[in-house]
Amino acid sequence: MDEVFRALADASRRSLLDRLHAKNGQTLNELCDGLAMTRQAVTKHLGILEEANLVTTFRHGREKLHYLNPVPIHQIGERWIRKFERAKLTALSELKRQLEKRDE
Amino acid sequence: MSKPEFIYTTYIETTPEKLWLALTDGDFTERYWFGHRVASAWEIGSPYKFSKQDKTTIAGKVLTFEPPKRLSYTWDNQKPDLAHERSSRVTFDIEPRGKVVKLTVTHDNLDDGGKTFSDISGGWPMVLASLKSLLETGQPLPPMSSPAA
Numbered sequence: 304m305d306e307v308f309r310a311l312a313d314a315s316r317r318s319l320l321d322r323l324h325a326k327n328g329q330t331l332n333e334l335c336d337g338l339a340m341t342r343q344a345v346t347k348h349l350g351i352l353e354e355a356n357l358v359t360t361f362r363h364g365r366e367k368l369h370y371l372n373p374v375p376i377h378q379i380g381e382r383w384i385r386k387f388e389r390a391k392l393t394a395l396s397e398l399k400r401q402l403e404k405r406d407e
Numbered sequence: 408m409s410k411p412e413f414i415y416t417t418y419i420e421t422t423p424e425k426l427w428l429a430l431t432d433g434d435f436t437e438r439y440w441f442g443h444r445v446a447s448a449w450e451i452g453s454p455y456k457f458s459k460q461d462k463t464t465i466a467g468k469v470l471t472f473e474p475p476k477r478l479s480y481t482w483d484n485q486k487p488d489l490a491h492e493r494s495s496r497v498t499f500d501i502e503p504r505g506k507v508v509k510l511t512v513t514h515d516n517l518d519d520g521g522k523t524f525s526d527i528s529g530g531w532p533m534v535l536a537s538l539k540s541l542l543e544t545g546q547p548l549p550p551m552s553s554p555a556a
Contacts, residue, residue, distance in 0.1 A: 327412065327413065328410055328411065328412070328414075356416060356417070356418065359414045359415070359416045359511070361411060361414050361513075363410050363411075368410065370411075370413070370414040372414070372415055372416055373415075373532045374415055374416065374417045374531075374532045374535050374536060375417075376532075377532040377533060377535075377536045378536050378539070381536055381540075381548055
């Protein structure tokens with residue numbers, strides 16, 4: 304999990320994830336297009352993202368395509384968010400029960 | 408092969424055999440796939456389906472069956488509003504990596520901007536996180552308000 308946070312703690316890397324979120328499955332060239340980063344910098348950032356499993360690559364013919372992999376982010380969410388959501392849902396169902404009881 | 412629309416990967420502390428069972432056994436899927444049971448004769452060309460409370464939710468045909476490495480099937484969501492969308496394809500690749508197993512899920516042949524497309528982009532991360540949790544801790548994730556995938 305440490306490497307996920309480290310990978311996300313950089314604005315350039317987050318912007319690369321944003322670009323993949325907008326359009327999944329891009330080549331290095333496509334990702335570099337219009338960015339104020341050198342190709343080498345993008346390659347390095349993609350390597351860090353891949354290591355953290357936030358980016359998955361896929362060989363398509365001669366091209367290497369990059370995909371956003373949100374599974375580790377989802378796991379982080381599960382770890383801290385789910386608990387609060389559950390409480391909220393319990394509170395809502397309790398409210399519903401109380402309101403329905405009043406109708407009886 | 409067309410360019411896939413989605414590729415998800417997760418690393419799970421388990422064996423390829425256990426992971427294979429988790430993908431193909433109804434008792435298993437029911438636990439981590441938020442109540443959806445899978446059933447099939449598991450032969451190439453045979454039908455399979457996912458059902459929840461006896462209602463079929465996903466159905467299709469087995470395309471590849473190579474335990475414990477590669478499983479693929481066609482994917483037809485049975486919701487009435489998705490009937491007009493074409494069959495897509497799901498492939499699971501299992502690779503041992505030292506103490507962990509790498510699972511890659513590829514979903515392709517999706518209708519561009521279709522409803523299946525938006526449904527699964529939220530669904531798979533949820534299902535995979537729950538699968539990982541079940542295999543590693545014995546506990547799936549608690550169900551969310553909406554069914555996965």
